[in-house]
Amino acid sequence: xxxxxxxxxxxxxxxxxxxxxxxxxxxxxxxxxxxxxxxxxxxxxxxxxxxxxxxxxxxxxxxxxxxxxxxxxxxxxxxxxxxxxxxxxxxxxxxxxxxxxxxxxxxxxxxxxxxxxxxxxxxxxxxxxxxxxxxxxxxxxxxxxxxxxxxxxxxxxxxxxxxxxxxxxxxxxxxxxxxxxxxxxxxxxxxxxxxxxxxxxxxxxxxxxxxxxxxxxxxxxxxxxxxxxxxxxxxxxxxxxxxxxxxxxxxxxxxxxxxxxxxxxxxxxxxxxxxxxx
Amino acid sequence: xxxxxxxxxxxxxxxxxxxxxxxxxxxxxxxxxxxxxxxxxxxxxxxxxxxxxxxxxxxxxxxxxxxxxxxxxxxxxxxxxxxxxxxxxxxxxxxxxxxxxxxxxxxxxxxxxxxxxxxxxxxxxxxxxxxxxxxxxxxxxxxxxxxxxxxxxxxxxxxxxxxxxxxxxxxxxxxxxxxxxxxxxxxxxxxxxxxxxxxxxxxxxxxxxxxxxxxxxxxxxxxxxxxxxxxxxxxxxxxxxxxxxxxxxxxxxxxxxxxxxxxxxxxxxxxxxxxxxx
Numbered sequence: 050x051x052x053x054x055x056x057x058x059x060x061x062x063x064x065x066x067x068x069x070x071x072x073x074x075x076x077x078x079x080x081x082x083x084x085x086x087x088x089x090x091x092x093x094x095x096x097x098x099x100x101x102x103x104x105x106x107x108x109x110x111x112x113x114x115x116x117x118x119x120x121x122x123x124x125x126x127x128x129x130x131x132x133x134x135x136x137x138x139x140x141x142x143x144x145x146x147x148x149x150x151x152x153x154x155x156x157x158x159x160x161x162x163x164x165x166x167x168x169x170x171x172x173x174x175x176x177x178x179x180x181x182x183x184x185x186x187x188x189x190x191x192x193x194x195x196x197x198x199x200x201x202x203x204x205x206x207x208x209x210x211x212x213x214x215x216x217x218x219x220x221x222x223x224x225x226x227x228x229x230x231x232x233x234x235x236x237x238x239x240x241x242x243x244x245x246x247x248x249x250x251x252x253x254x255x256x257x258x259x260x261x262x263x264x265x266x267x268x269x270x271x272x273x274x275x276x277x278x279x280x281x282x283x284x285x286x287x288x289x290x291x292x293x294x295x296x297x298x299x300x301x302x303x304x305x306x307x308x309x310x311x312x313x314x315x316x317x318x319x320x321x322x323x324x325x326x327x
Numbered sequence: 328x329x330x331x332x333x334x335x336x337x338x339x340x341x342x343x344x345x346x347x348x349x350x351x352x353x354x355x356x357x358x359x360x361x362x363x364x365x366x367x368x369x370x371x372x373x374x375x376x377x378x379x380x381x382x383x384x385x386x387x388x389x390x391x392x393x394x395x396x397x398x399x400x401x402x403x404x405x406x407x408x409x410x411x412x413x414x415x416x417x418x419x420x421x422x423x424x425x426x427x428x429x430x431x432x433x434x435x436x437x438x439x440x441x442x443x444x445x446x447x448x449x450x451x452x453x454x455x456x457x458x459x460x461x462x463x464x465x466x467x468x469x470x471x472x473x474x475x476x477x478x479x480x481x482x483x484x485x486x487x488x489x490x491x492x493x494x495x496x497x498x499x500x501x502x503x504x505x506x507x508x509x510x511x512x513x514x515x516x517x518x519x520x521x522x523x524x525x526x527x528x529x530x531x532x533x534x535x536x537x538x539x540x541x542x543x544x545x546x547x548x549x550x551x552x553x554x555x556x557x558x559x560x561x562x563x564x565x566x567x568x569x570x571x572x573x574x575x576x577x578x579x580x581x582x583x584x585x586x587x588x589x590x591x592x593x594x595x596x597x598x599x600x601x602x603x604x605x
Binding site: 077 | 330339340346347351352354358360385415417419426427428430440443461464467470476477478479480482483485489
């Protein structure tokens with residue numbers, strides 16, 4: 050596999066960064082994960098916009114424009130001869146002097162790699178078993194709104210879920226309310242209303258979350274951003290999760306409770322796959 | 328400069344890790360920063376113990392024993408011909424498949440590098456100007472007790488402090504109480520009692536913090552772990568901070584308030600420098 054690193058295309062095993070890179074030391078960076086379909090990165094503008102916003106929040110100067118990075122992504126996809134994949138962009142502040150000060154760290158590292166993406170078949174949709182984890186995210190955390198390189202809470206939630214035999218772990222915020230899973234945004238149904246926690250709850254506002262909210266508005270399905278208690282969630286009229294690689298995934302089991310079937314989830318996934326493959 | 332990477336000693340510019348390393352992508356690791364004096368890493372056992380505890384918490388298998396890593400550190404110091412330095416150990420989970428799951432990421436990365444350490448002169452002690460930052464750390468966060476590679480809150484606090492002309496930034500916890508600065512633990516004096524926030528407040532329990540508490544107990548200086556409000560802190564009978572590279576640093580200014588002189592801080596720094604150079 051070829052990788053992209055700081056303007057160069059080179060074999061993945063040669064794509065290496067300094068041990069002084071602040072990404073490696075402190076998670077001092079942002080990243081994006083994008084589904085590639087028909088050799089095309091789906092929703093590229095939305096992902097690039099979030100990358101740009103995260104970099105600005107961390108005061109990391111993006112070393113290239115939307116057009117330049119987009120061209121490099123297409124070149125990477127073509128050179129590797131893949132059509133279906135997951136594309137990861139990682140931007141770090143690069144190497145710098147010892148310590149937390151960002152002074153003197155002016156050469157960001159930008160890497161893109163391609164990975165296998167799970168096949169998605171609308172006739173055989175995934176169903177997740179989710180458990181509530183011990184991980185708490187701080188509310189009103191300015192970092193939660195960007196896809197930062199500080200992902201230990203999500204890693205620990207995922208590890209806890211897997212060790213308990215589940216697919217994904219549910220994370221709560223400081224108020225004890227469920228807000229997202231380790232790799233996906235959370236939705237639930239109250240009768241025909243599609244509900245999801247608002248940005249102020251501490252979630253990472255996902256690209257697929259926004260796509261679902263848009264779809265609902267266009268389809269005149271009522272949507273509400275609101276908080277939910279754990280006990281309300283397990284009694285909801287269906288639960289599902291969204292991310293950029295898998296689309297919309299129904300949650301069939303939450304802790305000890307069998308969730309109600311969420312028929313809308315299958316309809317959403319078909320629509321999302323339609324857009325992905327358009 | 329020579330660096331140590333996964334058992335090898337090599338020129339620092341050749342010490343490189345994969346762009347798939349989870350340290351680089353997610354800050355998925357722990358680190359230590361140790362003062363080297365007279366070619367000896369000060370308080371090595373304490374630092375190694377914290378590294379080991381952090382690795383266990385993140386389920387990263389330490390690829391070497393205390394003795395092996397200690398020998399490698401001494402070798403690195405000797406080969407570089409330095410006697411006074413800052414030694415940084417970085418341990419990450421290493422490369423792995425895409426995504427947060429820790430499955431399949433079984434080859435940790437262990438790097439050690441040496442850096443210039445600021446000179447410390449007890450006759451001309453540093454004095455810090457500290458400002459309260461907008462950064463909030465979650466209370467009772469299990470990650471705060473380990474020196475994890477997720478340091479964006481501390482980086483943002485430091486950047487905010489520097490942009491406001493200060494040396495260091497004060498971080499508050501979710502309850503709004505000051506708990507630490509971006510790179511140091513916080514102490515204050517109430518008459519002759521030495522006070523510092525307890526571990527449950529959300530601090531990283533520092534090695535030098537523990538050294539100060541020990542020293543106080545031996546010198547029969549009363550110590551108390553307690554919470555403090557911002558308004559109480561600026562009215563304290565002296566404020567100081569501690570870290571492993573600088574020892575004990577008096578805080579002379581907190582936001583708009585000139586702090587009371589903390590004579591004990593100079594006495595502690597002399598004692599710490601004595602232990603460092605013993």
